[in-house]
Amino acid sequence: MTEAEPDKIEEEFIEAKNNWELERLYVDLASSKGKALTPVEKKFLRGLLCGFSPGEIANIVYKSRSSSTVRVYLSNGLYKYIEEMLSQEAGNSTKVKTWSRVTRLLEEAGYKKERGSRGDSGSPLGIGGKGEQGSGGEELTSVIVQREGSIFNTMILSNREDWGEASDVNIFHGRKTELSQIQDWIVEERCRLIVLLGMGGIGKTAFCVKLAEQIKDKFEYVIWRSLRLAPPLGVIVNQLIPILSPNLEIKSPDTIESSISQLIACLRSSRCLIILDNFDSILDSDANRASLTEAEYVLSQIRYRQNYEAYGDLIRRIGDSQHQSCLLITSREKPPEISVLEGEILPVRCLKFTGLSDTDSVEILKAKGFTNLKEEECRLISKWYAGNPLFIKLVATAIQELFCGNFSEFLEQDMTVFGDIRAILDQQFNRLSNLEKLIMSYLALNPNLLSINKLQKEIFPMVSPRLILEAVELLQRRSLIDIQSSGFSQNPVWIEYFTEQGKSKK
Numbered sequence: 001m002t003e004a005e006p007d008k009i010e011e012e013f014i015e016a017k018n019n020w021e022l023e024r025l026y027v028d029l030a031s032s033k034g035k036a037l038t039p040v041e042k043k044f045l046r047g048l049l050c051g052f053s054p055g056e057i058a059n060i061v062y063k064s065r066s067s068s069t070v071r072v073y074l075s076n077g078l079y080k081y082i083e084e085m086l087s088q089e090a091g092n093s094t095k096v097k098t099w100s101r102v103t104r105l106l107e108e109a110g111y112k113k114e115r116g117s118r119g120d121s122g123s124p125l126g127i128g129g130k131g132e133q134g135s136g137g138e139e140l141t142s143v144i145v146q147r148e149g150s151i152f153n154t155m156i157l158s159n160r161e162d163w164g165e166a167s168d169v170n171i172f173h174g175r176k177t178e179l180s181q182i183q184d185w186i187v188e189e190r191c192r193l194i195v196l197l198g199m200g201g202i203g204k205t206a207f208c209v210k211l212a213e214q215i216k217d218k219f220e221y222v223i224w225r226s227l228r229l230a231p232p233l234g235v236i237v238n239q240l241i242p243i244l245s246p247n248l249e250i251k252s253p254d255t256i257e258s259s260i261s262q263l264i265a266c267l268r269s270s271r272c273l274i275i276l277d278n279f280d281s282i283l284d285s286d287a288n289r290a291s292l293t294e295a296e297y298v299l300s301q302i303r304y305r306q307n308y309e310a311y312g313d314l315i316r317r318i319g320d321s322q323h324q325s326c327l328l329i330t331s332r333e334k335p336p337e338i339s340v341l342e343g344e345i346l347p348v349r350c351l352k353f354t355g356l357s358d359t360d361s362v363e364i365l366k367a368k369g370f371t372n373l374k375e376e377e378c379r380l381i382s383k384w385y386a387g388n389p390l391f392i393k394l395v396a397t398a399i400q401e402l403f404c405g406n407f408s409e410f411l412e413q414d415m416t417v418f419g420d421i422r423a424i425l426d427q428q429f430n431r432l433s434n435l436e437k438l439i440m441s442y443l444a445l446n447p448n449l450l451s452i453n454k455l456q457k458e459i460f461p462m463v464s465p466r467l468i469l470e471a472v473e474l475l476q477r478r479s480l481i482d483i484q485s486s487g488f489s490q491n492p493v494w495i496e497y498f499t500e501q502g503k504s505k506k
Contacts, residue, residue, distance in 0.1 A: 012061065013046035015316045018113075020049050025111050029078075032085040044073055048102045055397065069403065074099065082106070104229075154289075161216065162223045162243055163209075171367055172210050173389070175203070182211055182351065184324050186273070187218050193319040195279075195329045195338050198353030198478045199491065200424045201390025204330035207353070208275050211328075219325075221272040228278040233310040237263050244270060256310045260317055267318070267325035279331035282308040283472065284431075302333050302477060312337050319348045332428060334477040352479060354388020355491075364389055368396040370405070377407050386491045394420050395434045417496050425497050428478070435463065435471045437501075443490050444498035450487040451466035 002488040016022060024049070025045070030036045037045070045055040054074060055067040062069065079096040080108070086094040086109055096102060097207040106112065185191045196204045209224075216222045221244055225236055237259040244266035266272065284305040304312055318327045319341040334350065356364070361382035365373060385391040395410075398419060417425065429437070442449075442459050449455055452472055456465045475481045482489040 012043050013050050013052070016046035016049040019112060020106070021111050022046070022049075025106070028085050029081045032081045032088070033077075037081075040073065041077055045078055048074075048078075048099055049106070051103065054099055055401070113423075160221045160243075172206060173363045173367075174356045175207055175210070178207065178351065178353070179211055179214065183215055185349050186328075187215055189323070189347075191326060191349050192323060193315065193327050193329070193341065193348040195331060195334065195350045195475075196353060197331060197334055197350060197479050199388070200332055200428065201388045201394075202353045202479075203237065203389045204353055205277050205387070208328060208330055212273060212275060216273070218271070218288045219273045220270045221274075222276065223272070224275045227275045227281045230281050230305065230308070232307065233314060234259060237314075240274065241266060244272060246304075257313065260310075260314055263314075264317060264321050264323060266494065267321075267323040270325070272325035274329065275323065275328045277330050279311075279335060280333045282311055283331070283333050283335065302336055304336075311335075316341070325467065332479055333431075335470075339477075352482075355385070356382070356389060357387060358382045361385075361387050361389075361392055364392050365396055368393060369400065370396060370407075374408060384492055386493065388491075388493070390424075391421050391493065417493055417500065419424070421493065422497070425493065426481060428480070431478070433471070433474075434477055435467060436478075436480075437498075438463075439468070439471055439475065440490070440494065441498040441501060443481065443488050444495040447490070447495065448487065452483070455488075 002097075017088070026037055026042060043061070044057060047060070052060065053067075054070040058067040058070045079102075082102065082105065083094055083096055086105055089109060094105065096105065103112075143501070155346070182194065182196075185194060196207065198204050212222055221245060223240060225231075225239070227236075234256055237256070241259070244263075267274075282305055283302055309336050315327075315329075315335055315337045319337070338348065338350055342350045355361075358379045362375075362378040365378050367382065370378070381392060381395060385395065395416070399405060399407060399410045432440070439455070439459065442455070446458075451459070453471060456463075456468045459468065472481070472483070480490070480494065
Protein backbone atom coordinates (compact mmCIF):
# COMPACT_ATOMS: atom_id res chain seq x y z
CA MET A 1 0.00 0.00 0.00
CA THR A 2 1.29 3.47 -0.84
CA GLU A 3 0.46 6.97 0.34
CA ALA A 4 -1.27 7.57 -3.00
CA GLU A 5 -4.28 5.60 -1.78
CA PRO A 6 -5.72 7.95 0.88
CA ASP A 7 -9.34 6.82 0.54
CA LYS A 8 -8.43 3.23 1.24
CA ILE A 9 -6.12 4.24 4.08
CA GLU A 10 -8.84 6.32 5.74
CA GLU A 11 -11.08 3.24 5.87
CA GLU A 12 -8.67 1.36 8.11
CA PHE A 13 -9.05 1.48 11.91
CA ILE A 14 -11.93 3.92 11.43
CA GLU A 15 -13.43 2.85 14.78
CA ALA A 16 -10.80 5.03 16.48
CA LYS A 17 -13.07 8.00 15.65
CA ASN A 18 -15.66 6.65 18.08
CA ASN A 19 -13.45 7.13 21.14
CA TRP A 20 -10.84 9.75 20.26
CA GLU A 21 -10.74 13.41 19.19
CA LEU A 22 -8.91 12.46 16.01
CA GLU A 23 -9.04 15.74 14.12
CA ARG A 24 -7.75 17.73 17.09
CA LEU A 25 -5.03 15.13 17.61
CA TYR A 26 -4.02 15.30 13.93
CA VAL A 27 -3.71 19.10 14.14
CA ASP A 28 -1.69 19.09 17.38
CA LEU A 29 0.69 16.41 16.12
CA ALA A 30 1.12 18.30 12.85
CA SER A 31 2.17 21.31 14.89
CA SER A 32 4.86 19.23 16.60
CA LYS A 33 5.95 17.72 13.28
CA GLY A 34 6.01 21.05 11.47
CA LYS A 35 3.71 19.84 8.71
CA ALA A 36 0.60 17.68 8.26
CA LEU A 37 0.66 14.00 9.10
CA THR A 38 0.78 11.70 6.10
CA PRO A 39 -2.16 9.35 5.47
CA VAL A 40 0.06 6.41 6.52
CA GLU A 41 0.99 8.11 9.81
CA LYS A 42 -2.69 8.80 10.49
CA LYS A 43 -3.52 5.18 9.74
CA PHE A 44 -0.88 3.79 12.09
CA LEU A 45 -1.95 6.26 14.80
CA ARG A 46 -5.55 5.05 14.53
CA GLY A 47 -4.30 1.49 14.78
CA LEU A 48 -2.51 2.28 18.04
CA LEU A 49 -5.60 4.06 19.38
CA CYS A 50 -7.62 0.90 18.64
CA GLY A 51 -5.17 -1.00 20.83
CA PHE A 52 -3.26 -2.88 18.14
CA SER A 53 0.47 -3.61 18.48
CA PRO A 54 2.85 -2.83 15.58
CA GLY A 55 2.84 -6.52 14.66
CA GLU A 56 -0.97 -6.63 14.61
CA ILE A 57 -1.11 -3.43 12.52
CA ALA A 58 1.35 -4.96 10.04
CA ASN A 59 -0.72 -8.13 9.84
CA ILE A 60 -3.95 -6.19 9.21
CA VAL A 61 -2.51 -3.66 6.74
CA TYR A 62 0.16 -5.63 4.89
CA LYS A 63 -0.92 -9.21 5.62
CA SER A 64 2.62 -9.75 6.85
CA ARG A 65 4.09 -11.11 10.06
CA SER A 66 6.98 -8.69 9.82
CA SER A 67 6.35 -5.47 11.76
CA SER A 68 9.62 -3.76 10.79
CA THR A 69 7.97 -1.23 8.44
CA VAL A 70 5.39 -0.20 11.02
CA ARG A 71 7.99 0.01 13.80
CA VAL A 72 10.21 2.29 11.68
CA TYR A 73 7.28 4.61 10.95
CA LEU A 74 6.43 4.76 14.64
CA SER A 75 9.95 5.14 16.04
CA ASN A 76 11.13 7.69 13.48
CA GLY A 77 7.87 9.62 13.35
CA LEU A 78 4.76 9.29 15.47
CA TYR A 79 6.46 8.51 18.78
CA LYS A 80 8.68 11.59 18.41
CA TYR A 81 5.74 13.84 17.51
CA ILE A 82 3.71 12.55 20.47
CA GLU A 83 6.62 13.00 22.87
CA GLU A 84 7.27 16.57 21.71
CA MET A 85 3.58 17.49 21.83
CA LEU A 86 3.01 16.09 25.33
CA SER A 87 6.31 17.43 26.67
CA GLN A 88 5.35 20.94 25.59
CA GLU A 89 1.92 20.63 27.20
CA ALA A 90 3.21 19.14 30.47
CA GLY A 91 6.28 21.32 30.74
CA ASN A 92 8.55 18.32 31.30
CA SER A 93 9.96 15.43 29.29
CA THR A 94 7.49 12.72 28.26
CA LYS A 95 8.61 9.43 26.69
CA VAL A 96 6.45 6.93 24.81
CA LYS A 97 8.89 4.01 25.38
CA THR A 98 6.47 1.34 24.09
CA TRP A 99 3.44 1.29 21.79
CA SER A 100 1.15 0.27 24.67
CA ARG A 101 1.74 3.61 26.45
CA VAL A 102 0.34 5.70 23.60
CA THR A 103 -3.33 5.35 24.52
CA ARG A 104 -2.66 5.98 28.20
CA LEU A 105 -0.60 9.11 27.55
CA LEU A 106 -3.07 10.55 25.07
CA GLU A 107 -6.02 9.78 27.33
CA GLU A 108 -4.32 11.56 30.21
CA ALA A 109 -3.71 14.51 27.87
CA GLY A 110 -7.47 14.77 27.19
CA TYR A 111 -7.71 13.40 23.64
CA LYS A 112 -10.14 10.64 24.52
CA LYS A 113 -13.81 11.53 24.04
CA GLU A 114 -15.99 11.92 27.10
CA ARG A 115 -18.80 9.42 27.40
CA GLY A 116 -21.38 12.19 27.10
CA SER A 117 -19.97 13.32 23.75
CA ARG A 118 -20.97 10.08 22.05
CA GLY A 119 -24.42 9.25 20.83
CA ASP A 120 -24.39 5.70 22.21
CA SER A 121 -23.06 6.23 25.70
CA GLY A 122 -23.93 7.65 29.07
CA SER A 123 -21.78 9.02 31.85
CA PRO A 124 -18.01 8.63 32.33
CA LEU A 125 -16.66 5.27 33.42
CA GLY A 126 -16.76 4.66 37.13
CA ILE A 127 -19.87 6.70 37.98
CA GLY A 128 -22.46 5.01 35.82
CA GLY A 129 -25.26 7.44 34.98
CA LYS A 130 -28.45 7.02 33.02
CA GLY A 131 -28.19 4.87 29.95
CA GLU A 132 -30.46 3.22 27.42
CA GLN A 133 -33.41 1.07 28.30
CA GLY A 134 -33.19 -2.69 27.83
CA SER A 135 -35.98 -4.74 26.36
CA GLY A 136 -37.17 -5.73 29.80
CA GLY A 137 -37.13 -2.18 31.14
CA GLU A 138 -33.75 -2.53 32.85
CA GLU A 139 -31.43 0.44 32.75
CA LEU A 140 -28.44 -0.37 30.57
CA THR A 141 -25.15 1.36 31.19
CA SER A 142 -22.54 1.51 28.43
CA VAL A 143 -19.14 0.95 29.99
CA ILE A 144 -15.91 1.69 28.14
CA VAL A 145 -13.45 -1.00 29.13
CA GLN A 146 -9.76 -0.53 28.33
CA ARG A 147 -8.14 -3.90 27.83
CA GLU A 148 -4.40 -3.77 27.27
CA GLY A 149 -4.75 -0.73 25.04
CA SER A 150 -7.84 -1.90 23.14
CA ILE A 151 -11.13 -0.06 23.56
CA PHE A 152 -14.37 -2.00 23.61
CA ASN A 153 -17.96 -0.91 24.18
CA THR A 154 -19.74 -3.30 26.52
CA MET A 155 -23.41 -3.25 27.56
CA ILE A 156 -24.07 -4.46 31.10
CA LEU A 157 -27.27 -4.71 33.12
CA SER A 158 -26.20 -2.39 35.93
CA ASN A 159 -23.87 0.47 36.73
CA ARG A 160 -21.98 -1.58 39.30
CA GLU A 161 -19.10 -2.96 37.25
CA ASP A 162 -15.98 -0.90 36.67
CA TRP A 163 -13.28 -2.88 34.89
CA GLY A 164 -10.77 -0.05 34.55
CA GLU A 165 -7.79 -1.35 32.54
CA ALA A 166 -8.60 -5.04 32.87
CA SER A 167 -7.10 -7.33 30.23
CA ASP A 168 -8.99 -9.10 27.47
CA VAL A 169 -9.30 -12.81 28.32
CA ASN A 170 -11.26 -14.04 25.33
CA ILE A 171 -8.30 -16.38 24.79
CA PHE A 172 -7.37 -17.98 28.12
CA HIS A 173 -5.41 -21.17 28.68
CA GLY A 174 -5.29 -23.49 31.70
CA ARG A 175 -5.56 -22.56 35.40
CA LYS A 176 -8.72 -24.63 35.95
CA THR A 177 -7.49 -25.90 39.33
CA GLU A 178 -6.52 -22.42 40.51
CA LEU A 179 -9.80 -20.94 39.29
CA SER A 180 -11.77 -23.52 41.24
CA GLN A 181 -9.65 -23.04 44.38
CA ILE A 182 -9.84 -19.25 44.46
CA GLN A 183 -13.55 -19.31 43.62
CA ASP A 184 -14.13 -21.57 46.63
CA TRP A 185 -12.08 -19.26 48.85
CA ILE A 186 -14.12 -16.23 47.80
CA VAL A 187 -17.62 -17.60 47.32
CA GLU A 188 -17.83 -20.52 49.75
CA GLU A 189 -15.31 -19.62 52.47
CA ARG A 190 -15.90 -15.85 52.30
CA CYS A 191 -12.24 -14.84 52.38
CA ARG A 192 -11.77 -11.11 52.88
CA LEU A 193 -8.31 -10.74 51.36
CA ILE A 194 -6.49 -12.89 48.79
CA VAL A 195 -3.00 -12.32 47.37
CA LEU A 196 -1.91 -13.93 44.11
CA LEU A 197 1.87 -14.10 43.85
CA GLY A 198 4.12 -14.92 40.93
CA MET A 199 7.01 -13.69 38.81
CA GLY A 200 6.38 -11.26 35.99
CA GLY A 201 4.48 -12.71 33.03
CA ILE A 202 3.13 -15.74 34.89
CA GLY A 203 -0.49 -14.74 34.14
CA LYS A 204 -1.80 -13.24 37.39
CA THR A 205 -3.63 -10.38 35.69
CA ALA A 206 -5.39 -12.50 33.07
CA PHE A 207 -6.32 -15.01 35.76
CA CYS A 208 -8.02 -12.35 37.88
CA VAL A 209 -10.05 -11.05 34.94
CA LYS A 210 -11.20 -14.58 34.12
CA LEU A 211 -12.05 -15.27 37.76
CA ALA A 212 -13.95 -11.99 38.17
CA GLU A 213 -15.99 -12.65 35.04
CA GLN A 214 -16.97 -16.06 36.41
CA ILE A 215 -18.05 -14.89 39.87
CA LYS A 216 -19.25 -11.33 39.24
CA ASP A 217 -22.90 -12.34 39.67
CA LYS A 218 -22.09 -13.17 43.33
CA PHE A 219 -21.32 -9.49 44.02
CA GLU A 220 -23.18 -6.22 43.97
CA TYR A 221 -20.05 -4.39 42.83
CA VAL A 222 -16.99 -5.51 40.87
CA ILE A 223 -14.19 -2.92 40.57
CA TRP A 224 -10.77 -3.31 38.95
CA ARG A 225 -7.86 -0.96 39.49
CA SER A 226 -4.28 -1.22 38.24
CA LEU A 227 -1.49 0.16 40.43
CA ARG A 228 1.06 0.03 37.60
CA LEU A 229 1.42 3.83 37.60
CA ALA A 230 1.57 3.87 41.42
CA PRO A 231 -1.44 6.06 42.28
CA PRO A 232 -1.50 7.24 45.91
CA LEU A 233 -3.99 5.38 48.08
CA GLY A 234 -6.08 8.53 48.49
CA VAL A 235 -6.71 8.59 44.73
CA ILE A 236 -7.87 4.96 44.70
CA VAL A 237 -10.09 5.22 47.78
CA ASN A 238 -11.68 8.47 46.58
CA GLN A 239 -12.56 6.71 43.32
CA LEU A 240 -14.02 3.64 45.04
CA ILE A 241 -16.26 5.27 47.65
CA PRO A 242 -18.53 7.21 45.22
CA ILE A 243 -18.96 4.03 43.15
CA LEU A 244 -19.86 1.89 46.16
CA SER A 245 -22.12 4.56 47.73
CA PRO A 246 -23.51 6.55 44.77
CA ASN A 247 -26.53 7.85 46.67
CA LEU A 248 -24.63 8.81 49.80
CA GLU A 249 -23.47 12.32 50.47
CA ILE A 250 -19.92 11.71 51.63
CA LYS A 251 -17.99 14.42 53.40
CA SER A 252 -14.38 14.86 52.46
CA PRO A 253 -12.38 12.95 55.09
CA ASP A 254 -9.67 14.74 57.04
CA THR A 255 -7.17 11.86 56.86
CA ILE A 256 -6.44 8.76 54.82
CA GLU A 257 -7.41 6.70 57.89
CA SER A 258 -10.89 8.26 57.70
CA SER A 259 -11.07 7.39 54.00
CA ILE A 260 -10.19 3.75 54.73
CA SER A 261 -12.90 3.70 57.44
CA GLN A 262 -15.46 4.97 54.91
CA LEU A 263 -14.36 2.32 52.41
CA ILE A 264 -14.66 -0.49 54.96
CA ALA A 265 -18.14 0.76 55.85
CA CYS A 266 -19.02 0.36 52.16
CA LEU A 267 -17.56 -3.17 52.16
CA ARG A 268 -19.80 -4.02 55.10
CA SER A 269 -22.99 -2.63 53.59
CA SER A 270 -22.54 -4.23 50.15
CA ARG A 271 -20.95 -7.40 48.79
CA CYS A 272 -18.01 -6.08 46.75
CA LEU A 273 -15.13 -7.58 44.81
CA ILE A 274 -12.23 -5.15 44.48
CA ILE A 275 -9.12 -6.12 42.50
CA LEU A 276 -5.83 -4.24 42.84
CA ASP A 277 -3.50 -5.41 40.08
CA ASN A 278 0.30 -4.87 40.00
CA PHE A 279 0.56 -4.25 43.74
CA ASP A 280 4.35 -4.62 43.55
CA SER A 281 4.46 -1.25 41.75
CA ILE A 282 4.07 0.46 45.13
CA LEU A 283 6.59 -1.81 46.86
CA ASP A 284 10.27 -1.00 47.10
CA SER A 285 13.50 -2.33 48.56
CA ASP A 286 16.63 -0.78 50.03
CA ALA A 287 18.86 -2.97 47.89
CA ASN A 288 21.14 -0.05 47.08
CA ARG A 289 22.36 -0.05 50.67
CA ALA A 290 23.58 -3.64 50.43
CA SER A 291 27.33 -4.06 49.97
CA LEU A 292 29.63 -7.04 49.69
CA THR A 293 32.37 -5.04 51.41
CA GLU A 294 30.47 -4.71 54.67
CA ALA A 295 31.25 -6.99 57.59
CA GLU A 296 27.71 -8.31 57.34
CA TYR A 297 25.36 -8.21 54.40
CA VAL A 298 22.46 -5.79 54.55
CA LEU A 299 19.25 -7.43 53.37
CA SER A 300 16.81 -5.54 51.17
CA GLN A 301 13.50 -5.86 52.96
CA ILE A 302 10.25 -5.67 51.05
CA ARG A 303 8.64 -2.41 52.07
CA TYR A 304 6.43 0.31 50.66
CA ARG A 305 7.70 3.17 48.57
CA GLN A 306 7.94 6.48 50.37
CA ASN A 307 4.47 8.02 50.93
CA TYR A 308 2.74 4.71 50.04
CA GLU A 309 2.75 3.19 53.54
CA ALA A 310 -1.01 3.77 53.81
CA TYR A 311 -1.55 0.77 51.51
CA GLY A 312 -0.22 -1.36 54.38
CA ASP A 313 -2.90 0.09 56.67
CA LEU A 314 -5.52 -0.72 54.04
CA ILE A 315 -4.39 -4.35 53.85
CA ARG A 316 -4.30 -4.75 57.63
CA ARG A 317 -7.72 -3.26 58.17
CA ILE A 318 -9.42 -5.14 55.34
CA GLY A 319 -7.83 -8.37 56.54
CA ASP A 320 -8.73 -7.80 60.20
CA SER A 321 -12.15 -6.13 59.93
CA GLN A 322 -15.41 -8.01 59.61
CA HIS A 323 -17.17 -7.33 56.29
CA GLN A 324 -18.82 -9.25 53.46
CA SER A 325 -16.50 -8.25 50.62
CA CYS A 326 -13.21 -9.41 49.13
CA LEU A 327 -10.03 -7.59 48.13
CA LEU A 328 -7.97 -9.50 45.54
CA ILE A 329 -4.35 -8.43 45.03
CA THR A 330 -1.79 -9.50 42.42
CA SER A 331 1.91 -8.96 43.08
CA ARG A 332 5.38 -10.27 42.28
CA GLU A 333 6.31 -9.78 45.93
CA LYS A 334 4.35 -10.57 49.06
CA PRO A 335 3.21 -7.39 50.89
CA PRO A 336 4.80 -7.15 54.37
CA GLU A 337 1.51 -7.53 56.29
CA ILE A 338 0.34 -10.77 54.65
CA SER A 339 2.57 -13.25 56.53
CA VAL A 340 0.92 -12.31 59.82
CA LEU A 341 -2.64 -12.24 58.46
CA GLU A 342 -2.74 -15.35 56.24
CA GLY A 343 -3.62 -18.90 57.21
CA GLU A 344 -5.26 -22.03 55.80
CA ILE A 345 -8.43 -21.51 57.85
CA LEU A 346 -8.18 -17.73 58.14
CA PRO A 347 -10.04 -15.22 55.92
CA VAL A 348 -6.73 -14.07 54.40
CA ARG A 349 -5.08 -16.42 51.90
CA CYS A 350 -2.12 -16.39 49.56
CA LEU A 351 -1.50 -18.46 46.42
CA LYS A 352 1.78 -18.57 44.50
CA PHE A 353 1.43 -19.14 40.75
CA THR A 354 3.63 -21.58 38.88
CA GLY A 355 3.88 -21.98 35.11
CA LEU A 356 1.33 -23.52 32.77
CA SER A 357 1.44 -27.18 31.82
CA ASP A 358 3.10 -28.31 28.60
CA THR A 359 -0.34 -28.83 27.06
CA ASP A 360 -1.48 -25.29 27.82
CA SER A 361 1.86 -23.87 26.67
CA VAL A 362 1.41 -25.63 23.33
CA GLU A 363 -2.00 -23.95 22.98
CA ILE A 364 -0.36 -20.54 23.38
CA LEU A 365 2.13 -21.37 20.61
CA LYS A 366 -0.71 -22.49 18.35
CA ALA A 367 -2.55 -19.23 19.01
CA LYS A 368 0.61 -17.37 17.99
CA GLY A 369 0.62 -19.21 14.65
CA PHE A 370 2.95 -22.16 15.37
CA THR A 371 0.69 -24.92 14.12
CA ASN A 372 3.44 -26.95 12.44
CA LEU A 373 5.94 -27.22 15.29
CA LYS A 374 6.78 -30.73 16.40
CA GLU A 375 5.46 -31.74 19.79
CA GLU A 376 8.95 -32.09 21.25
CA GLU A 377 9.83 -28.57 20.05
CA CYS A 378 6.75 -27.12 21.76
CA ARG A 379 7.53 -28.94 24.97
CA LEU A 380 11.12 -27.72 24.82
CA ILE A 381 9.94 -24.09 24.75
CA SER A 382 7.56 -24.82 27.64
CA LYS A 383 10.43 -26.33 29.64
CA TRP A 384 12.86 -23.50 28.92
CA TYR A 385 10.41 -20.86 30.10
CA ALA A 386 8.76 -22.99 32.81
CA GLY A 387 5.31 -22.41 31.33
CA ASN A 388 5.49 -18.62 31.73
CA PRO A 389 2.74 -17.40 29.33
CA LEU A 390 4.27 -13.99 28.62
CA PHE A 391 7.75 -15.40 27.98
CA ILE A 392 6.32 -18.02 25.62
CA LYS A 393 4.43 -15.32 23.70
CA LEU A 394 7.52 -13.11 23.52
CA VAL A 395 9.81 -15.86 22.26
CA ALA A 396 7.18 -16.98 19.73
CA THR A 397 7.01 -13.44 18.34
CA ALA A 398 10.81 -13.25 18.24
CA ILE A 399 11.04 -16.52 16.29
CA GLN A 400 8.47 -15.23 13.81
CA GLU A 401 10.03 -11.79 13.34
CA LEU A 402 13.76 -12.57 13.60
CA PHE A 403 13.91 -16.10 12.18
CA CYS A 404 10.88 -16.09 9.85
CA GLY A 405 9.26 -18.73 12.03
CA ASN A 406 12.21 -21.12 11.72
CA PHE A 407 12.50 -22.80 15.11
CA SER A 408 15.71 -24.63 14.21
CA GLU A 409 17.52 -21.35 13.49
CA PHE A 410 16.40 -20.03 16.86
CA LEU A 411 17.77 -23.16 18.56
CA GLU A 412 21.17 -22.51 17.01
CA GLN A 413 21.41 -19.27 19.00
CA ASP A 414 21.56 -21.30 22.24
CA MET A 415 20.01 -18.34 24.04
CA THR A 416 16.72 -18.13 25.93
CA VAL A 417 17.10 -14.87 27.88
CA PHE A 418 17.08 -11.83 25.58
CA GLY A 419 15.06 -8.74 24.62
CA ASP A 420 11.91 -8.06 26.58
CA ILE A 421 12.41 -11.23 28.62
CA ARG A 422 15.74 -9.94 29.89
CA ALA A 423 14.19 -6.53 30.62
CA ILE A 424 11.56 -8.17 32.84
CA LEU A 425 14.22 -10.14 34.71
CA ASP A 426 16.47 -7.08 35.02
CA GLN A 427 13.64 -5.20 36.69
CA GLN A 428 13.27 -7.77 39.45
CA PHE A 429 17.04 -8.42 39.69
CA ASN A 430 17.61 -4.75 40.54
CA ARG A 431 15.35 -5.06 43.57
CA LEU A 432 17.57 -7.71 45.17
CA SER A 433 20.24 -7.21 47.79
CA ASN A 434 23.75 -8.48 47.06
CA LEU A 435 23.19 -11.43 49.36
CA GLU A 436 20.01 -12.42 47.51
CA LYS A 437 21.87 -12.14 44.20
CA LEU A 438 24.69 -14.28 45.61
CA ILE A 439 22.23 -17.00 46.70
CA MET A 440 20.38 -16.96 43.37
CA SER A 441 23.68 -17.25 41.52
CA TYR A 442 24.92 -20.03 43.80
CA LEU A 443 21.70 -22.02 43.32
CA ALA A 444 21.94 -21.55 39.54
CA LEU A 445 25.45 -23.06 39.57
CA ASN A 446 24.53 -25.77 42.11
CA PRO A 447 21.09 -27.04 41.05
CA ASN A 448 21.37 -30.20 43.16
CA LEU A 449 21.69 -28.37 46.47
CA LEU A 450 19.18 -30.04 48.78
CA SER A 451 18.62 -27.89 51.86
CA ILE A 452 19.10 -24.57 53.60
CA ASN A 453 21.59 -26.23 55.97
CA LYS A 454 23.83 -27.24 53.06
CA LEU A 455 23.48 -23.77 51.55
CA GLN A 456 24.56 -22.18 54.85
CA LYS A 457 27.63 -24.42 55.00
CA GLU A 458 28.71 -24.36 51.37
CA ILE A 459 28.07 -20.83 50.11
CA PHE A 460 31.15 -18.69 49.57
CA PRO A 461 32.02 -16.20 50.87
CA MET A 462 30.79 -17.39 54.26
CA VAL A 463 27.77 -15.55 55.64
CA SER A 464 26.04 -15.92 59.00
CA PRO A 465 23.32 -18.65 58.98
CA ARG A 466 20.75 -16.10 60.18
CA LEU A 467 21.28 -13.86 57.17
CA ILE A 468 21.13 -16.83 54.79
CA LEU A 469 17.83 -17.91 56.33
CA GLU A 470 16.37 -14.41 56.10
CA ALA A 471 17.55 -13.98 52.51
CA VAL A 472 16.00 -17.30 51.44
CA GLU A 473 12.73 -16.24 53.04
CA LEU A 474 12.84 -12.96 51.10
CA LEU A 475 13.51 -14.79 47.83
CA GLN A 476 10.45 -16.93 48.45
CA ARG A 477 8.36 -13.83 49.11
CA ARG A 478 9.64 -12.39 45.84
CA SER A 479 8.42 -15.54 43.99
CA LEU A 480 11.97 -16.33 42.85
CA ILE A 481 12.58 -19.70 44.52
CA ASP A 482 10.62 -22.53 46.11
CA ILE A 483 11.78 -25.05 48.69
CA GLN A 484 10.51 -28.59 48.18
CA SER A 485 11.33 -31.95 49.74
CA SER A 486 13.71 -32.58 46.82
CA GLY A 487 15.56 -29.31 47.38
CA PHE A 488 15.47 -25.82 45.94
CA SER A 489 13.41 -25.07 42.85
CA GLN A 490 14.49 -22.21 40.59
CA ASN A 491 12.95 -21.11 37.29
CA PRO A 492 15.12 -22.14 34.28
CA VAL A 493 15.21 -18.59 32.90
CA TRP A 494 16.62 -17.38 36.22
CA ILE A 495 19.23 -20.15 36.11
CA GLU A 496 20.44 -18.96 32.68
CA TYR A 497 20.20 -15.31 33.74
CA PHE A 498 22.40 -15.78 36.82
CA THR A 499 24.75 -18.13 35.00
CA GLU A 500 25.36 -15.36 32.46
CA GLN A 501 25.80 -12.87 35.29
CA GLY A 502 28.52 -15.10 36.72
CA LYS A 503 30.28 -15.44 33.37
CA SER A 504 30.25 -11.68 32.78
CA LYS A 505 32.11 -11.09 36.08
CA LYS A 506 34.99 -13.39 35.15
